[in-house]
Amino acid sequence: MAPMATEGVVRKITFTVDNTYPYPQSSKPVVGVNYAFPGPTIEVNENDTLQIRVINKLPQGTTLHWHGLFQRGTQDMDGAVGATQCPIPPNAEMTYTFKAFPGGTTWYHGHYLDQYADGLVGPLIIHRAYEPSQALYRTERTLIITDWYNDVCRTTLNSWYLSPSNPDAIEPIPDGIAVNGKFSESLFVNANGEKLIRFRIINAAAFSMYTVSIDGLQLKIIELDQTPVKPYTVSSFAINVAQRVSFCVDLNQFNQSIVPSGLAPTKSIYIRITAMADMYPVDIATYIPPYKTPSVLFPTFFNPSYLAYLTFGSSNSLPTYPAHQEGSNPPPPGNISDTNLLDARPFYRTNIPNANHYLKLVVDFYEDSSGIVRAYFNDITYGSNPLNLTSTKKLKKLRSSPNIPLLYQMTQAPNGIDIPPPIITSDSPLPSIQSDKYGHYLIPYGAVVDIYIENRDAGEHPFHLHGYSFWIIATSENPQAENLYAGDYVQRDTVSVPASGWAKLRFVANNPGAWLFHCHIEWHMDAGLLAAFIVGPQQLAAQKFTYVPPPKKFCQ
Ligand SMILES: [Cu+2]
Structure with missing residues (x-):
């Protein structure tokens, strides 16, 4: 049995939901929380009471859903429009009050009108009083992965997707990948000299399934969604939309031998987050969506390979070895979408009753x-x-x-x-x-x-x-x-x-x-x-x- 958790404290948070423009090169109205994309990280302890005042400044209704939370006794706080509430109208507000339970890694997101696909997402980290794999890490980092669309999902893309002019039901293909709001080759994750790091990965994408790996390191998985699992080691793993995976790495085990001879030892390595392109219904190397305005002379095609940098120290530095050298990207394990099922066992055995x-x-x-x-x-x-x-x-x-x-x-x-x-x-x-x-x-x-x-x-x-x-x-x-x-x-x-x-x-x-x-x-x-x-x-x-x-x- 899991140890008993303690009673928590009340955490008051104010969220303003409004359009925001995080990238100077894009005029797309992203749906932000407190004018940030992704929204601010909520970090609390298990059984804390959250009081989250949500002020809607959008020109349309909105709502927030607290993914993975049970909402026992607060069923009306789930944020699911049509199921548990009516949308919060423009210039109105609602306070969500609920217990942070169960503990673990999760996220909040919009549950109305494609707003989550347009940016209305953020991490929700619930610390347990006792973390069963605490000995494996000294510090932690959260990566929230999103599909980026140049066009507005809640208008242009939605109406194209659900129209007779899309007889094959082709889903809108993302134009890019953003992790913690940053595009490929611009996100630095600094270890600050720590060796034992826990990564909390959240797939907050609208469409894409991803694989995750870090060059030269084994990943010790300790949590799936909000369930602690017995630590098990992989070189990469798959994460589908809305799932969360926590893993630990030990930088002491990094071996400079992945750096080709003649190059300087590296002080940073690539984190590889790769969209599983075979799930797309079209060939992304050549596909030009019909809803695109033909204003771009040389269209750029979606690159499913996202690179971030894990730097060992506290200052940003680039790897000394090339990103695409032979052998730096571990091959995905066979049957990748389901490795969890055979490898993962819960840390705590639960009593599983027979179905009736x-x-x-x-x-x-x-x-x-x-x-x-x-x-x-x-x-x-x-x-x-x-x-x-x-x-x-x-x-x-x-x-x-x-x-x-x-x-x-x-x-x-x-x-x-x-x-x-x-x-x-x-x-x-x-x-x-x-x-x-x-x-x-x-x-x-x-x-x-x-x-x-x-x-x-x-x-x-x-x-x-x-x-x-x-x-x-x-x-x-x-x-x-x-x-x-x-x-x-x-x-x-x-x-x-x-x-x-x-x-x-x-x-x-x-x-x-x-x-x-x-x-x-x-x-x-x-x-x-x-x-x-x-x-x-x-x-x-x-x-x-x-x-x-x-x-x-x-x-x-
Ligand atoms: Cu589906």
């Missing part, structure tokens, strides 16, 4: 009747179904609308939500969780649910569940993990589901509320690849949860 419910989610993309390609869970694309307001039934139909949060609707009719109860189907001997026609799944409080995601799409997708973490039991790349590691699965809040493959997850539905389950690629969310888990509406009432309606202007 089943939920199958089939993922697919296809054209709707208006010629727009949308994404579907079980043939339902979220949010674009017309509302059926003519129903005369007494049962309450849940509506998907930014202006009527599902959580509020649950509190209005805890006993009469119009979603069928679980039934036995041919898919499983366990009762299968059912949904209404709009992608709302009713999950009994306390159910132990096995989620089986069948991905019929040829792309890999990172699926995220709000309000919980889940055990990853197995995927189509590592089906043997289920039996090999029974009772010792790692919990994450985001799972990478292989292309044309599957994943099997398990979670205990012990946190009543309205929780989104969705692909974390922003474009796929726009295409409707979401579901809402309606967990234990009666338990929500029994726990005396009251939904305080926001000011009227929020929900108009």
Whole structure:
């Protein structure tokens, strides 16, 4: 068992969300927090109470989601528009109050209108009272990776992506990579003479999966999402959108032999962050997107290889060896997207109960009747179904609308939500969780649910569940993990589901509320690849949860 954590203190923070222009060479309005991109790092202790006052200066609504936090008892603070709140209108504010739990590495981001793809992201570091791998590091550095788009995601790119003029549903391809807001070959990470360093890597990209390595160093992975793992060593690893990986390095183990003879010993080395280009649906070496204005005579194509510098001392210095010399870039391990599953074991064993419910989610993309390609869970694309307001039934139909949060609707009719109860189907001997026609799944409080995601799409997708973490039991790349590691699965809040493959997850539905389950690629969310888990509406009432309606202007 994990050691008991102590009660925390109250941390008051004020965030102003507004457009900002971080790069002189770009006129793109980036969505910043306190006029910074990425937003300021929140660094607190586990169980601290955060009071974050968010002031919206954008000309449109906004919200902030605190990724990976459970929000037990504060279900209305999750920041998910349509599920837990209405958007904060322009020139209005809202204070998010919640416990920093669980500890670990995470991030906050916008959850409305592609604002996160346009920059509304920031690190959220929650220190545990006891860090199990503390002996492996003396200092730590955070790297938050983002896809950079020259065009505005929340207008130009969104409307192009979801239009009949994009019949192949080509996602907008990033124009660059920014890490901590800096482009390739401009970010220096200084060790300041320390040898034992923990890196917290956050993939805050809208689209891209990355691999990470550091020249000449082994990486000792100690945390996946917010779960401590038994330290294990890799030369590189993959990180999908919204996932976090912490690893430690020991600079004492750096060997100057990677520097070719005749060159001076190096005082800095390359950190390599590489977009996994094979996930893009086009050849990025030649692709010119149709939405580009043809004003650039010599277009620059997206370079998936990002370089940062890890300098041993405290002053910036460049490596003495060439970036692209033979052997400096370790080959990616085979089966890279899923190495975590076979190598990683949780630091603390958890009690994993047997499943008593089943939920199958089939993922697919296809054209709707208006010629727009949308994404579907079980043939339902979220949010674009017309509302059926003519129903005369007494049962309450849940509506998907930014202006009527599902959580509020649950509190209005805890006993009469119009979603069928679980039934036995041919898919499983366990009762299968059912949904209404709009992608709302009713999950009994306390159910132990096995989620089986069948991905019929040829792309890999990172699926995220709000309000919980889940055990990853197995995927189509590592089906043997289920039996090999029974009772010792790692919990994450985001799972990478292989292309044309599957994943099997398990979670205990012990946190009543309205929780989104969705692909974390922003474009796929726009295409409707979401579901809402309606967990234990009666338990929500029994726990005396009251939904305080926001000011009227929020929900108009
Ligand atoms: Cu996706």
